[in-house]
Amino acid sequence: MSVLLQLSDVQVRYGAIAALKGVTVEIGAGEIVALLGANGAGKTTTLRTISGQLHPHEGRIFFEGRRIDGLPAHEVVGLGIGHSPEGRRIFPRMSVLENLQMGAYRFGRARKDDLDRVFALFPRLLERRTQDGGTLSGGEQQMLAIGRALMSRPTVLLLDEPSMGLAPLLVQQIFDIIREINEQGTTVLLVEQNAVQALSIAHRGYVLETGSIVMSDAASSLLVDPRVRAAYLGEGAA
Amino acid sequence: MCLTHNFWGFFVPGLANGFLYALIALGYTLVYGVLQLINFAHSEVFMSGGFAGLFTLNWLIGKHHPAGMSSVGYVVIGCVAGAVGGGVVAYLLERVAYRPLRRRHAPKLAFLISAIGASYFLLNLAGKEFGRDSRPIAQPFTQTQTDPLFKIFGTGVSLYYAVIAVVAIIMLVMLDRLVNKTRLGQGIRAVAQDADTAGLMGVDINRVIAQTFIVGGLLGGAAGFLYGLGPANVSYTMGFTPGLKAFTAAVLGGIGNIRGAMLGGLLLGIIENLSVACISPSWVDVVSFFILVLVLLVRPTGILGERLGRSA
Numbered sequence: 226m227s228v229l230l231q232l233s234d235v236q237v238r239y240g241a242i243a244a245l246k247g248v249t250v251e252i253g254a255g256e257i258v259a260l261l262g263a264n265g266a267g268k269t270t271t272l273r274t275i276s277g278q279l280h281p282h283e284g285r286i287f288f289e290g291r292r293i294d295g296l297p298a299h300e301v302v303g304l305g306i307g308h309s310p311e312g313r314r315i316f317p318r319m320s321v322l323e324n325l326q327m328g329a330y331r332f333g334r335a336r337k338d339d340l341d342r343v344f345a346l347f348p349r350l351l352e353r354r355t356q357d358g359g360t361l362s363g364g365e366q367q368m369l370a371i372g373r374a375l376m377s378r379p380t381v382l383l384l385d386e387p388s389m390g391l392a393p394l395l396v397q398q399i400f401d402i403i404r405e406i407n408e409q410g411t412t413v414l415l416v417e418q419n420a421v422q423a424l425s426i427a428h429r430g431y432v433l434e435t436g437s438i439v440m441s442d443a444a445s446s447l448l449v450d451p452r453v454r455a456a457y458l459g460e461g462a463a
Numbered sequence: 464m465c466l467t468h469n470f471w472g473f474f475v476p477g478l479a480n481g482f483l484y485a486l487i488a489l490g491y492t493l494v495y496g497v498l499q500l501i502n503f504a505h506s507e508v509f510m511s512g513g514f515a516g517l518f519t520l521n522w523l524i525g526k527h528h529p530a531g532m533s534s535v536g537y538v539v540i541g542c543v544a545g546a547v548g549g550g551v552v553a554y555l556l557e558r559v560a561y562r563p564l565r566r567r568h569a570p571k572l573a574f575l576i577s578a579i580g581a582s583y584f585l586l587n588l589a590g591k592e593f594g595r596d597s598r599p600i601a602q603p604f605t606q607t608q609t610d611p612l613f614k615i616f617g618t619g620v621s622l623y624y625a626v627i628a629v630v631a632i633i634m635l636v637m638l639d640r641l642v643n644k645t646r647l648g649q650g651i652r653a654v655a656q657d658a659d660t661a662g663l664m665g666v667d668i669n670r671v672i673a674q675t676f677i678v679g680g681l682l683g684g685a686a687g688f689l690y691g692l693g694p695a696n697v698s699y700t701m702g703f704t705p706g707l708k709a710f711t712a713a714v715l716g717g718i719g720n721i722r723g724a725m726l727g728g729l730l731l732g733i734i735e736n737l738s739v740a741c742i743s744p745s746w747v748d749v750v751s752f753f754i755l756v757l758v759l760l761v762r763p764t765g766i767l768g769e770r771l772g773r774s775a
């Protein structure tokens with residue numbers, strides 16, 4: 226396995242508050258890696274730091290062997306890191322199609338085959354392509370957020386809680402699609418509260434606790450780990 | 464009743480003023496869209512356009528009396544000079560008065576103070592360098608401004624008003640296309656709706672903000688030239704009243720809303736001038752600011768609403 230994305234002892238602060246206290250994570254080409262943790266553990270902060278919205282005050286981030294932790298967000302996406310942010314962040318007064326075109330901003334204009342691919346993954350978006358992003362349902366917005374990130378043709382896709390607020394049937398559908406995207410060749414870093422489902426499609430997983438990685442293992446091992454089960458499934462004490 | 468005898472006679476000059484207000488108002492609204500900030504130094508962007516047009520035409524035309532196609536050429540040159548002057552000053556404002564504050568995540572109040580400071584600086588610099596008297600621009604056409612060019616409903620429309628209308632309509636259409644059809648427009652709309660996420664999509668936010676200032680400056684600068692070409696002439700204080708009125712127009716249409724600024728500008732110009740007919744010319748500024756207060760009280764989001772980055 227060749228390492229595609231590497232965080233090495235990354236520390237991030239919000240003012241005086243330390244949000245990440247030395248996070249080391251490696252993501253291999255072609256993997257789905259799950260990043261789990263309780264509310265406030267630092268999952269979103271980790272993704273925002275990778276994509277250049279935050280900058281570590283200690284530590285380094287490498288992507289395809291190149292150091293990227295000083296780059297601004299708009300340059301990071303150009304390297305091939307797509308990010309579907311927490312809370313979906315759809316442009317509310319742009320249509321579905323315009324939102325997808327924003328995803329392809331770095332190319333100047335959206336390529337037809339990229340649009341076709343997104344519409345094949347999410348036929349609902351094709352039906353709604355002229356509707357304003359702000360008037361989509363939560364589930365549709367989530368599909369649009371993932372589709373928009375795919376429009377930049379990412380090598381690695383960062384997904385921040387893609388199943389948040391969705392009905393169980395749709396959750397299953399979203400996880401199936403994430404697996405499909407991965408099988409089409411995109412590496413995925415998946416942040417989830419929905420630990421069981423995330424681990425069931427992931428190859429490996431990391432557990433964050435108040436800014437530090439406390440566990441990292443194969444997804445199948447984490448899935449049966451009593452500490453993980455205690456934390457996420459309420460199964461007795463660890 | 465006050466309007467029955469000469470409605471169009473008041474409407475036409477009001478409309479011409481309205482076009483100028485619309486061009487200036489767009490500068491406020493575009494910048495508000497990307498920064499949620501009123502650029503109170505925009506009146507000096509307008510003034511800079513006036514001086515740029517003045518110096519260029521006075522130098523090129525001198526004592527000649529152009530006619531025909533060369534008149535058209537001089538009008539175009541004057542507009543371009545005004546636009547470039549406005550664009551350059553707007554860009555410098557962004558770099559000097561705003562960007563350093565953005566980098567330091569300064570509070571909103573700091574931006575306001577910086578804007579007012581920059582405005583005073585530019586105003587007094589122009590007064591010191593270019594003199595305190597108002598100066599006429601060498602006329603690009605021999606026909607006098609007030610001679611009617613053609614008639615609408617029995618009212619003569621002067622060449623000056625016709626020039627304003629034509630230039631303004633061309634610029635408004637170009638802006639509409641820029642915002643809705645180009646990559647820069649796409650970036651401006653994205654930054655206005657959600658700047659952080661625009662960055663994730665690959666939009667260089669600082670670059671888009673600078674370009675937005677420039678676009679607003681081009682429109683405001685050209686308006687400064689057109690305004691100075693008229694009876695008001697060019698002076699270091701010329702930006703103050705039109706600037707405040709255009710700000711009113713932007714609020715009237717819905718701040719941040721591009722079509723709102725166009726509509727608000729036209730409406731304000733017309734209402735203001737019709738009120739001249741009904742009350743008295745000395746009330747004209749009072750009426751404008753009465754409208755501002757009224758909008759803020761009754762419908763603070765303006766006629767079309769505060770819709771940042773709306774495409775259509």
Ligand SMILES: Nc1ncnc2c1ncn2[C@@H]1O[C@H](COP(=O)(O)OP(=O)(O)OP(=O)(O)O)[C@@H](O)[C@H]1O
Pocket residue numbers: 239242244262263264265266267268269270271311
């Ligand atoms: N802008 C901010 N300013 C100050 N503190 C912040 C900011 N954003 C996040 N934090 C803090 O940093 C810590 C990590 O936040 P983060 O959003 O990364 O958590 P998370 O793991 O994504 O949580 P959740 O599951 O609730 O989304 C939290 O304690 C949070 O309060």
Ligand SMILES: [Mg+2]
Pocket residue numbers: 268269270311
């Ligand atoms: Mg989070």
